[in-house]
Amino acid sequence: xxxxxHDSQGLGHFRRNRALAHALNQRLPVLTGRQVxxxxxxxxxxxxxxxxxxxxxxxxxxxIGKDAGGYGPKRLDVAMQTVTSVRRDIVRAxxxxxxxxxxxxxxxxxxxxxxxxxxxxxxxxAHPGARIVLGLRDVLDSPQVVVAEWAxxxxxxxxxxxxxxxxxxxxxxxxLRRTEEIPVQLHGLVRYQGFLAHGRAELPSGxxxxxxxxxxxxxxxxxxxxxxVAAARATVPAGHxxxxxxxxxxxxxxxxxxxxxxxxxxxxxxxxxxxxxxxxRAAASISMAGYNTVTETLATxxxxxxxxxxxxxxxxxxxxESLAARGAVDLLREGDxxxxxxxxxxxGAVRRRTQRGHLHLGGLREVARSAARLxxxxxxxxxxEATAPATPAATAPAAVKPxxxxxxxxxxxAI
Numbered sequence: 001x002x003x004x005x006h007d008s009q010g011l012g013h014f015r016r017n018r019a020l021a022h023a024l025n026q027r028l029p030v031l032t033g034r035q036v037x038x039x040x041x042x043x044x045x046x047x048x049x050x051x052x053x054x055x056x057x058x059x060x061x062x063x064i065g066k067d068a069g070g071y072g073p074k075r076l077d078v079a080m081q082t083v084t085s086v087r088r089d090i091v092r093a094x095x096x097x098x099x100x101x102x103x104x105x106x107x108x109x110x111x112x113x114x115x116x117x118x119x120x121x122x123x124x125x126a127h128p129g130a131r132i133v134l135g136l137r138d139v140l141d142s143p144q145v146v147v148a149e150w151a152x153x154x155x156x157x158x159x160x161x162x163x164x165x166x167x168x169x170x171x172x173x174x175x176l177r178r179t180e181e182i183p184v185q186l187h188g189l190v191r192y193q194g195f196l197a198h199g200r201a202e203l204p205s206g207x208x209x210x211x212x213x214x215x216x217x218x219x220x221x222x223x224x225x226x227x228x229v230a231a232a233r234a235t236v237p238a239g240h241x242x243x244x245x246x247x248x249x250x251x252x253x254x255x256x257x258x259x260x261x262x263x264x265x266x267x268x269x270x271x272x273x274x275x276x277x278x279x280x281r282a283a284a285s286i287s288m289a290g291y292n293t294v295t296e297t298l299a300t301x302x303x304x305x306x307x308x309x310x311x312x313x314x315x316x317x318x319x320x321e322s323l324a325a326r327g328a329v330d331l332l333r334e335g336d337x338x339x340x341x342x343x344x345x346x347x348g349a350v351r352r353r354t355q356r357g358h359l360h361l362g363g364l365r366e367v368a369r370s371a372a373r374l375x376x377x378x379x380x381x382x383x384x385e386a387t388a389p390a391t392p393a394a395t396a397p398a399a400v401k402p403x404x405x406x407x408x409x410x411x412x413x414a415i
C-alpha cells in the first residue's frame with residue numbers, strides 16, 4: 001500500500017495516514033491471509049518512520065508551506081514550479097516502482113498544483129488492477145470555499161482516477177453530501193467509514209504525569225500559542241496536575257513564553273510521540289479541534305473542551321459545533337478564550353465523564369474491511385496481469401522498474 005499526504009501545515013494528514021497504516025497492518029492479514037507492507041509519502045521532515053508499524057517506511061517530499069498567497073517552498077530557495085516538479089517525479093517513481101495494490105490519498109485528490117495526476121495515471125498503466133481511494137476527513141470547510149476548490153480539481157477527473165471516496169466521519173453528525181462539500185457527481189463514490197477513533201495504536205508517549213491530571217494540547221503547535229498561554233495562566237483545580245503539550249512546530253520563543261507563564265502545578269513539554277494515551281488517562285482535556293486530536297478524544301469518556309481555529313479555514317469550528325450539538329464535546333470560541341474561562345470549565349469538568357457511544361467511532365475497523373475488499377480485487381487483477389499476453393513492443397507503455405519478486409508469487413499486500 002501507499003499513502004499520500006501533501007502536508008503544508010501541521011502533522012494532521014500524516015497522523016491520519018499513520019493511524020490507517022497501523023490499523024491495516026494489524027487487521028488486513030486476518031482479513032486477507034496476506035502480510036502487509038507499505039509506504040507513506042508526505043512532506044513533513046519531522047514525520048519519521050520510527051512511529052510506523054513493522055514493514056512500513058516513509059518517502060519524504062520537499063516541504064511546502066501555505067500563506068495568503070498560496071503554496072510555496074518551505075525551505076528550498078527555488079521556484080514553486082521546481083518544487084512541484086520534484087515532488088511530482090518522486091510520487092510517480094514511487095508508485096510505478098512499488099506498484100501498490102491500494103493507494104490512499106489524503107484530502108487533496110490531485111495533490112498540490114496537480115502533482116499527483118501524472119503518478120495516478122502511471123500507476124493505472126503499470127498496475128491496472130490497483131485500487132485508488134480518496135480519503136476525506138469528516139469536515140472539509142465552509143461550502144463556498146470547498147466549491148471553489150472542487151472547481152479547480154474537476155469532479156469528472158476524480159471519477160476517472162479514483163475508485164472510491166472514504167469519509168472518516170459519521171454522516172449523522174456531519175454529512176458532506178448534504179452540506180454540498182462533495183459535488184453531486186461524486187456522491188456515488190462516497191463510502192462513510194466512521195470516525196478513526198477506537199482501535200488507534202497507542203504509541204509510547206514518554207509522558208507519565210502524576211494522576212489525576214489535566215491535559216492541554218495544541219496539535220502541531222504552529223497556531224496554538226493563544227490557547228497554551230491561556231491554559232498556562234488558568235488556575236488548576238486542587239489536587240490535580242496540568243500538562244501542556246505545545247507541539248513540535250511551535251517556535252522556540254513561543255514555547256519559552258508559555259513555560260514562563262506556567263504555575264507550579266503545570267508542566268510544559270514540546271512534543272510527545274503520541275497523545276492518545278495521555279488524553280485517555282486525563283481527568284479532562286482542552287485542545288484545538290484538528291481531526292486527529294478530536295477523534296483520539298472521542299475514543300474516551302474524558303470531558304473535552306475544544307477551542308477551534310476559525311481562520312483561514314472554518315473546518316474546526318464546523319466540526320466542534322456538530323459534535324457539541326450531540327453532547328460529545330464542549331465548545332469555546334476563540335473570542336471567548338481567557339484563563340478565567342478555562343479555570344471555570346476545569347472546575348466542573350473534573351467531576352464528570354462524557355458518554356460518546358452514540359457516535360460511529362469504529363472507522364479503523366470499517367476501513368480495514370473496505371481495504372480488504374479492494375485488495376482482493378487488486379490481487380486478482382495482478383494475477384491476471386501476470387498471465388496476460390505480452391504487449392507488442394510498438395505499443396508497449398513506458399518501461400517500469402520491476403519489483404524484486406514476481407507478481408505471480410504470494411506477495412505481501414502492498415498498501
